[in-house]
Structure formats: C-alpha cells, structure tokens
Amino acid sequence: MVLLHIPVSISGIWYPIKSEIVSKTGSVGLTLVLEPYSVFEVKKSDTPVIVFNGIKIDFPNVAVLKRLGDLRVEGEAKVPLGYGYGLSGSISLAYALGASEIYNVSERVALETAHESEVLFNNGLGDVISQYYGGGLVYRKRPGAPGYGEVERVEVEWQEVYSKPIERMSTKGVIRQLDIAKALIQEFLEDRTLKKFFEVSRRFNEELGFHSDYNDSFRKKGLIVKLGNPAESGWISHVPAMRGAYVG
C-alpha cells in the first residue's frame, strides 16, 4: 500500500491554451495551492476502483489512468468533490504517483497521464501541475503537465484564507478563454500581494458570471474563497501548502 498527501488547488484566474499534444495543453494562470492535504491509500487491484470520502465513485479519468495499471485509490478530503478545489486533479495525481511506486511506471509518464486524464475529460487544466509542485500562491506561466508546464512560486505575505463550498458544478462550463485573464495576470505580477490576487480573481470570475457578496473574496465555480476572518462560522480555514504532493 502507498500513502499519499495531496494539497487542494483553487485557481483565481486561468487562460486555457490548446495544443495538438495533450501534455502541452493546459492553462496559464494564478492558483492557490493550500492545506488541508487530502490523504490517499493506493493499492493493487484487479480493476480500477476509486473510493472518495467513503463512497465508490464513477470517475471518468480512469479510462486514461488505467493505462498505468489497475489500482484501488481511496481518498479522504476535508473539502467536497466537484466544487472547485481541484480534487479530480488530486485523485488523478494519487493514481499516477501510486502507479509509479507500485508498478514502477516512470514518474514523468505517470504525471503526464494524470494531466492528460484531466484535460481529456474537461476536469482541469492546471490543477495537477500546481498540486505536484505546491507553493501557496503560484503563477503558472507555461501550460501543460509537469515536465512541460512551468510554475513559479510567488512569495507573498500570508494572511488568513477561508473557503466555503456553495454548489457542485461541472468544470467544463468554466473552461473559457477570456482575454481579460491575461491583462489581470499582468496586473497582479506588477503588484504581487495576496490582496491584489483576490482583487484580480474577483474581477476575472465576475467576467465569467460568478459573483460573491463577501468582502475581499471571489467565487470560483461552486465555492467562495475569502481573505480574512469571516463573520460567521462554517468556513474552512487554509494555510499555504509549501510542499507539493508527496508519498508518505
């Protein structure tokens, strides 16, 4: 059995970039890579099985991941699947890193396969690479799988970050190429603070049609992310995940 820890990934801004090569397809953007880590147990199996928070799920990415060998992946997360925490990326990464340990698949091939499974099923473009490297707030400057894409950690003075899941939604609907994304990323790069990240992410997500009523916050797909302590209870507290996905 292999044990893995994988951080959550919440993008604030993304700009999808397509290539004929799936490993080079992805997005550039700004992403929060945060604790709590999800914990996965991976073991050999006769057929691929994914169990998430105690429930066996139908996970489409398995059609691609099974190339790496048949595995049973059991994950426990403190946040729900399908809201925008990048958990499909986490499951795919757990499968891939597990296959690398258990079946000796090269890590590079495993990581590419995890990313490809996300791209081909419209479940993510930048989560696998963000979760693999970790780093709190990251600027994804070149799209693609680890090995193709490029990630830069942005050092910011950290303040409290909270999130609240609102509703489950498909990722496909938020995979849109808006030119304003590139201008907003540039605006952030000229003023690299957490406050500015929240401001540009709010403007980007409003362009996509997602609004948040809270101060210093934005809505990413089915969840709200907020800077600073919320007035009421029921929010999840996050700290930066400085370590990327790891075995153990």
Ligand SMILES: Nc1ncnc2c1ncn2[C@@H]1O[C@H](COP(=O)(O)OP(=O)(O)OP(=O)(O)O)[C@@H](O)[C@H]1O
């Ligand atoms: N009970 C379930 N709840 C949510 N998703 C489920 C469930 N069972 C299977 N799935 C599948 O899991 C995948 C979830 O991927 P999705 O990209 O929506 O989630 P996420 O990674 O948490 O969010 P995001 O990619 O926006 O950050 C989808 O392919 C969905 O069909």
Ligand SMILES: CC(C)(CO)[C@@H](O)C(=O)[O-]
């Ligand atoms: C598409 C996406 C916003 C889904 O979480 C993410 O994968 C990203 O930033 O490319």
